[in-house]
Structures are given as C-alpha cells and as structure tokens.
Amino acid sequence: MLNEMTRSWECNGKVWTSQSSKNRMNISGFYEGSIIFGNRFKDTNISTINKLDNLTKNDLEPAREFVYKNLGQILKNDEEFYKELFLVKKNSAKNIGLTREAFCIKKAGNQFISQPRMSTGENLLLSILQSLEYVRKRRKKNNEYPCIVFLDEIELALHSSALRRLVVFLKHIAEELELSIFFSTHSIDLLREIKAQNIFYLSSFWDNDIMVTNPCYPAYATRNLYGDDGYGNDMVILVEDDLAKLIIEKLLLEKQLVNNIRIKILPTGGWTNTITMAYDVTTSNLLQKGTKLAVVLDKDIKDEVPDFFSRHKQYSGIKVDFLPIASLEKYLYSKLVRDKDKKLFILLDTYLFQKRPLLDILNQYQKEVKAKDNDGKSLYGVLINEVKSMRKDRENLVEIIVKYIIENEKQSVEELSNYVINKVKA
Missing domain, CATH: 3.40.50 (Rossmann fold)
Structure with missing residues (x-):
C-alpha cells in the first residue's frame, strides 16, 4: 500500500492472481535478473550478435563517463580501465534492429568485442549501470515518486571484491537518488557490506507460511561458521x-x-x-x-x-x-544518566571526549533526546557521533569501557572468563 493505493498478489496453490486499486500506484525503477531475466537479454540472438560483430569505429561513439568509470571502478578498482568502451550510435543501432543501447570494447588492432560477447560480469554491470543512469536522469528532473530497484543473485557473475565495490557504489547511488535497492542473494561477501537492519531473512515453513527475520546478521542468514x-x-x-x-x-x-x-x-x-x-x-x-x-x-x-x-x-x-553488562547502550545509560558513575564519567571525559566536554554532551542529550530514550540507544548514538567528529570510532569507546568493566565488574568478568576457558578445555 502506498498513499491508499494498493497492489497485491495471491496464489491459490497453482495460479498467481493480482489485484490493484483503481488509482494507479506511481512507482518507478527496474528489475535485473542474473540468468534469465534482465535488460541485457533483450537483443541476445545470433542474428543480432553477428551484426554487432561487423560494426566498425564509424558505428560507435565513446561511452558516457558514468558507465565506463563506474564499470572500471567496480570490476577492476580502476576508473580508467574501460576508457575504450564505446556505445553503438543510434542510427547504427536502428539499422541492426536493437531495442536498447549496446556497448563494444576496443581491443588491440582496432578490434571490437560486442556486449553479448563480453563476460557475464561485464554484461550484467553494463545493464545495471545503463538502467541506473536512466533512473538518475529521471530522478534529477522529477523526484516525486518512490523508486525501487531489484537485483537478483548478482553474485553469480561477480568476484567477491567486485561485489563489495558494487555494494559501496549502490549505497552511494541510493543515497544520492533516494532509491530503495533490494538484493536477493546467498553471498556472505555481499551481506558483510550491508547493515543488519537492512537484511531481511526469509524462511519458508512446512505449511508455506513465510517468516521474515529483521534485523538479521550475515552469519545467521548464511550459517557462515568457517x-x-x-x-x-x-x-x-x-x-x-x-x-x-x-x-x-x-x-x-x-x-x-x-x-x-x-x-x-x-x-x-x-x-x-x-x-x-x-x-x-x-x-x-x-x-x-x-x-x-x-x-x-x-x-x-x-x-x-x-x-x-x-x-x-x-x-x-x-x-x-x-x-x-546488560549491553553497551544500557550500561552507558545506567552509568552516565540514571546512576551517574563519577569515576566512569571522569575517565571518559579525560581520555576520550577531549574536543567537547562530556557534561555539555549530556546536558544537550537531557534537553533534546532523553524523553524519547528508554533503552540507551539514543544516548549511545549521541556519544558515537561525538566520537566520530573527533576522527575516532566506537572501538575507542569500547576499549575504555572494557577496561573499566574488568576493574569494576570483577565477579561477572570472572564468571565469563571461566566459561570461555572451560569451553576451550572441554
């Protein structure tokens, strides 16, 4: 449902049927499948491929920077790697009967490799980049409607390092254009680059009910234990x-x-x-x-x-x-807000919060945030933002807290220590 407009799909056991509200739901975007479905297969037939093989430099023009630079950055970690990427000119494409843009890569001796003959990874990314470039142009003109991108099992075509660079690129594009991008994947390499709150793990029960687990950590979703x-x-x-x-x-x-x-x-x-x-x-x-x-x-x-x-x-x-401790968020809330542990306060104020006094940070938190914070997560967020402003990270905070815990929560630390040691010896 979106603004009281709906689309729904239902399966009666054999056939899927769809229903929609009278008013049209305005959503833009695209879907790219990894093997069968996707934009890159629209012109994939022997006749068209043979015609593409006979193209000359006169039929081509340089590819746009958005496509060739991002293709090189994602696949090779080098923006200039595909600087000899060309696009089939509109007239030539029309004569061949292409339904969408097609690319060629220039090789030694003025030889050209057409898009259908490129690697699966190159082919896949060219289609995604083309579609994103089109969406990018539209979003800059009109950003009124939600935009959704679906990418199905892209890990089948990409190396793990390229996958990680692709996720970084898509994060940037999603923020720039306000897109919602959905992956279906079994790749731990891809999942490692995504926050747990953005991972949705789907489980199918014996009665065909679907359970959605969110947030979900990569290890839980993939049972990656090695x-x-x-x-x-x-x-x-x-x-x-x-x-x-x-x-x-x-x-x-x-x-x-x-x-x-x-x-x-x-x-x-x-x-x-x-x-x-x-x-x-x-x-x-x-x-x-x-x-x-x-x-x-x-x-x-x-x-x-x-x-x-x-x-x-x-x-x-x-x-x-x-x-x-209960959790780091709740521990900080307990020690800095509820019970006011002076010893920990001085420790943090002296050795971590040197740019802005911790008291100022807590006073601002009390005025602006505390009323909405019942579990310490907001306080933790405020402290981490301040830590990052000093070009440090949460490990600096955790290191101080752990040392404090070891000195002041000795019984609990000893119990945990014995548990781990006994597990090793068992």
Missing part, C-alpha cells in the same frame, strides 16, 4: 550483535583468556536468534570436528532465558553465559 581462508576455527562464539563482538574481543585480549587458538566471534542478531543458531549448529553438525561452540548473551535477558528454555525444550541442552 574461517575466510577455509581452514576453520578452534572455537566459535555466538553473540547477539557487533557491539557484543567488540566487547568479547577486548575481554579476550585484556584478560589473555586464550592463547594459540583460532577464535571466530559471530553476531547473530537477537538473543533468541543466537540460541536458535546454536541449536542448528549442534544438531546439524555444522562445525568442523574439534571446533568448540560458546554462546554469550547480553546480561539484560538473563532472567528470561530459563523461561524460554522451559517453553522450548529442544534448546534446553544449549549452555549459555552472559556479558558482564
């Missing part, structure tokens, strides 16, 4: 989010809990997701032989876990432990 080099890990630690991951990493280093073993810490998104993934890992034997599994949850849900296990008996064998 090392990037394929050699695996001695221990996998499942945590709720990337902040918990940072805290665990710092604790392991500061306490020197484990030596000479390879550990991978995976954020999975939400404590129930973490337990579910731990169950899937153990029951499906997804870990390599000899790899230990640990589960560390945020402390704020410690009282909820026993009830969850009692209602979901299949998970009762999963052993979990907890961070020394």
Whole structure:
C-alpha cells in the first residue's frame, strides 16, 4: 500500500492472481535478473550478435563517463580501465534492429568485442549501470515518486571484491537518488557490506507460511561458521550483535583468556536468534570436528532465558553465559544518566571526549533526546557521533569501557572468563 493505493498478489496453490486499486500506484525503477531475466537479454540472438560483430569505429561513439568509470571502478578498482568502451550510435543501432543501447570494447588492432560477447560480469554491470543512469536522469528532473530497484543473485557473475565495490557504489547511488535497492542473494561477501537492519531473512515453513527475520546478521542468514581462508576455527562464539563482538574481543585480549587458538566471534542478531543458531549448529553438525561452540548473551535477558528454555525444550541442552553488562547502550545509560558513575564519567571525559566536554554532551542529550530514550540507544548514538567528529570510532569507546568493566565488574568478568576457558578445555 502506498498513499491508499494498493497492489497485491495471491496464489491459490497453482495460479498467481493480482489485484490493484483503481488509482494507479506511481512507482518507478527496474528489475535485473542474473540468468534469465534482465535488460541485457533483450537483443541476445545470433542474428543480432553477428551484426554487432561487423560494426566498425564509424558505428560507435565513446561511452558516457558514468558507465565506463563506474564499470572500471567496480570490476577492476580502476576508473580508467574501460576508457575504450564505446556505445553503438543510434542510427547504427536502428539499422541492426536493437531495442536498447549496446556497448563494444576496443581491443588491440582496432578490434571490437560486442556486449553479448563480453563476460557475464561485464554484461550484467553494463545493464545495471545503463538502467541506473536512466533512473538518475529521471530522478534529477522529477523526484516525486518512490523508486525501487531489484537485483537478483548478482553474485553469480561477480568476484567477491567486485561485489563489495558494487555494494559501496549502490549505497552511494541510493543515497544520492533516494532509491530503495533490494538484493536477493546467498553471498556472505555481499551481506558483510550491508547493515543488519537492512537484511531481511526469509524462511519458508512446512505449511508455506513465510517468516521474515529483521534485523538479521550475515552469519545467521548464511550459517557462515568457517574461517575466510577455509581452514576453520578452534572455537566459535555466538553473540547477539557487533557491539557484543567488540566487547568479547577486548575481554579476550585484556584478560589473555586464550592463547594459540583460532577464535571466530559471530553476531547473530537477537538473543533468541543466537540460541536458535546454536541449536542448528549442534544438531546439524555444522562445525568442523574439534571446533568448540560458546554462546554469550547480553546480561539484560538473563532472567528470561530459563523461561524460554522451559517453553522450548529442544534448546534446553544449549549452555549459555552472559556479558558482564546488560549491553553497551544500557550500561552507558545506567552509568552516565540514571546512576551517574563519577569515576566512569571522569575517565571518559579525560581520555576520550577531549574536543567537547562530556557534561555539555549530556546536558544537550537531557534537553533534546532523553524523553524519547528508554533503552540507551539514543544516548549511545549521541556519544558515537561525538566520537566520530573527533576522527575516532566506537572501538575507542569500547576499549575504555572494557577496561573499566574488568576493574569494576570483577565477579561477572570472572564468571565469563571461566566459561570461555572451560569451553576451550572441554
């Protein structure tokens, strides 16, 4: 539904039917499929390809910068790599019978390779860039309607490094043109470049119901448990989010809990997701032989876990432990706003917030944000923005907090330390 206008699709078990409201829903955009569907296949037939093979330089003109520079940046990390990319002139294209623009690459000896004979990755990206360039021109003239772009399993045609550069490029384009871009993918390389709140994991049940998990972390969506080099890990630690991951990493280093073993810490998104993934890992034997599994949850849900296990008996064998704090956001809220821990305040004010006094930051937060903040997330956002303004990042904040926790939450830290050590020895 959009502005009281609707489009809907329904399957009766065999046939899909669609219904729309009387007033037209104005949405622009395009869909690009990886194998069968997509703009690049419109002129793909032997007759047309043979005609393209016979084109000369007189039939061509230089490709536009938006296309050739972005093609080179994404595929080769070099904007000038495809500077010899040409576009078939309109008259020549009309004589051949093309329905859309086509490209050729100049090779040595004034030889030209037509678009249908290019690699799958080149062909795919040329079609996407063409369509985006067209959308770009339209959006600059009229930005009134929502614009949606669908890209289906593009990883089948691209190297992992090119995938990462493509995502960076599309993020920029989406922000510039106010587009909504949707991928369908199984690629962990692509997912790593996307924030958890922008990942939607679709699960199909036995009765054909669809469950959507969002936010969703890449490891949960792909069950990616192994090392990037394929050699695996001695221990996998499942945590709720990337902040918990940072805290665990710092604790392991500061306490020197484990030596000479390879550990991978995976954020999975939400404590129930973490337990579910731990169950899937153990029951499906997804870990390599000899790899230990640990589960560390945020402390704020410690009282909820026993009830969850009692209602979901299949998970009762999963052993979990907890961070020394509820979560970083809630810990900061508790120490800086609710209870006002002077010791931590001085530590942060002295060693981190040197550009602008922490007291000024908190006073502004009290006036403008606090009334809407009940879990500390807004406070955390305010602090991180200030940290970034000093050209630092959240790791600088986490490092100070972890050292403070080790000194002041000794019992909880000791419990977590023993849990990890025992998991290694088990």
